[in-house]
Amino acid sequence: xLSTPVRLGLLGFGEAAARFAREFSAAGLTGIVAYSRSGxxxxxxxxxxxxxxxxxxxxxxxxxxxxxxxDIIIVLTPGKSAIAALKKIRKHLRPDxxxxxxxxxxxxxxEKAAALLGDAAKFVDASIMGPVDVMGLKSPFVASGPHAAExxxxxxxxGMVINVVGAxxxxxxxxxxxxxxxxxxxxxxxxxxxEAARRRGILDxxxxxxxxxxxxxxxxxxxxxxxxxxxxxxxxxIHEMKECMELLHSMGSTDRMTKATIAMLRDxxxxxxxxxxxxxxxxIHPVIDAVIAAGAPAR
Numbered sequence: 043x044l045s046t047p048v049r050l051g052l053l054g055f056g057e058a059a060a061r062f063a064r065e066f067s068a069a070g071l072t073g074i075v076a077y078s079r080s081g082x083x084x085x086x087x088x089x090x091x092x093x094x095x096x097x098x099x100x101x102x103x104x105x106x107x108x109x110x111x112x113d114i115i116i117v118l119t120p121g122k123s124a125i126a127a128l129k130k131i132r133k134h135l136r137p138d139x140x141x142x143x144x145x146x147x148x149x150x151x152x153e154k155a156a157a158l159l160g161d162a163a164k165f166v167d168a169s170i171m172g173p174v175d176v177m178g179l180k181s182p183f184v185a186s187g188p189h190a191a192e193x194x195x196x197x198x199x200x201g202m203v204i205n206v207v208g209a210x211x212x213x214x215x216x217x218x219x220x221x222x223x224x225x226x227x228x229x230x231x232x233x234x235x236x237e238a239a240r241r242r243g244i245l246d247x248x249x250x251x252x253x254x255x256x257x258x259x260x261x262x263x264x265x266x267x268x269x270x271x272x273x274x275x276x277x278x279x280i281h282e283m284k285e286c287m288e289l290l291h292s293m294g295s296t297d298r299m300t301k302a303t304i305a306m307l308r309d310x311x312x313x314x315x316x317x318x319x320x321x322x323x324x325x326i327h328p329v330i331d332a333v334i335a336a337g338a339p340a341r
Contacts, residue, residue, distance in 0.1 A: 048196055051112025052076040053127055054119035054145075055090055055101070058174040062118075063097040065179040069200045074099045077108040078119075109134035114142065114196060116168075121147040128155055132162050139163035142193055144170055144183070149212035149219065156187065156211035164189040167211040168204075169218035179203070186213035227299075234290075234299040241293040269326045273319040276310035283307065309336075 050071060052059045055078040063074050076094065081101040084091035094101045102108050108115065109131060119127050124145040135141060141163040143155055152167040159165045166189050172181035179201040185193050186208035194204040207217050239248035256264065272279070283304045290297045310316075313336035315329075323329055 047072070048200065049111065049113040050074045051108045051115040052099070053105070053108060053115055053117045053131065054078055054123075055081045055093065055099070056118065058170070059116075059118040060093040060097050060099075061174055061178050062116075063094075063099045066200055067098040069179075071200050072098070073111075075102050075108055075111045076100070077102050077105055105131040106134040109136070109139065113138065114140040114193070117141070117143045117145050119145050121145045121151070125151060125155060125158070128158060132159060135159075135163040137161060137163060140166060140189060140193055140196070142166040142168050142185070144168040146170075146218070147215055149216035152212040152215045153210075164192070165211055166190050166193045167214045168193070169214045171218060171221070184214040184217050186215075186217075187211040190214075231299050234296050238290055238293060238295040241295050266326055269329050270319070270322040272307070272310065273315045273329045273332070274322055275316075276307045277316055280304060280307045280311070 048071060050066065050073075052063060052074065053076075055063075055076040059076060063076065066074060074097075076099045078090060078101075080088070081090040081094065082103045084094070084101060086092075090101065093099075100111075102111065105127075115131075115135075117124055117127060124143055124147055128141075128143070139162075141159060143152060143166065146169070147155075156165045156167070166185055166187050168183050168185045168190075170181050170183055174181050180203060182203045182205060184205050184207045186206065187210060190204075190206045190208075194202075194206055198204060207214055235248065235252075236245060239245040259267070283300060287297055287300050287304065289295075290300060310333075313332075315332065318332055319329065
């Protein structure tokens with residue numbers, strides 16, 4: 043453990059904060075304080091009161107008291123409440139405070155929060171990248187901003203998993219949202235694929251076949267293969283995807299993700315990707331740079 047114990051404050055005391063607090067306590071962190079509007083007036087039998095009692099947390103009645111009793115404040119409010127919470131506590135903060143905003147929020151709001159805080163305290167943009175109810179403190183955090191490394195250094199000994207991903211506030215939140223483009227988009231592609239497979243009566247076979255393909259290749263190689271290969275072969279893949287569309291239509295199956303794929307391939311052709319990349323590039327960087335240089339497609 044660090045020679046100087048951390049004095050931790052939790053701004054927001056919902057399910058995630060309570061889970062973290064329980065595991066912080068088990069890791070030897072004492073004197074944890076928390077503030078929430080419901081916790082400030084909680085009585086025995088109330089959810090916040092019982093959560094605090096079970097996790098070794100002291101509920102305080104004001105944000106001023108939270109600031110006074112802590113050196114590191116982790117914000118776990120709903121994203122829509124984070125700016126309002128910062129405005130409320132800002133006058134109570136000290137320049138040595140580490141103010142870690144881990145609310146689920148936009149990159150723009152994190153930039154706004156950092157500007158609003160100014161020199162009143164040290165701001166860290168943080169995003170939780172795993173399910174807290176399942177993983178607890180093992181849920182990986184990404185953190186950004188000039189004080190992100192200090193957050194990692196001071197909290198890693200208590201079980202947090204923190205990866206510093208950028209120098210600017212907003213980078214961590216942007217990473218979470220960009221990652222969601224893949225994760226939520228992948229869910230849409232899987233739903234469309236498996237619906238068609240079910241309609242055709244080959245659902246289990248399709249699951250097994252695609253699983254073998256993805257299980258056998260490290261995902262970093264899959265990223266390179268799909269991005270670099272698409273730059274080279276986008277023109278001929280349009281024909282294959284049109285055949286996919288015809289099959290989906292013949293079965294009355296959903297086609298929105300397939301339509302989007304065809305539109306993406308056509309944009310790649312229009313911007314001359316096959317001419318720029320007659321063979322697959324050694325990395326994804328030149329392909330992504332070429333996509334950016336070509337400009338955003340019309341919406």
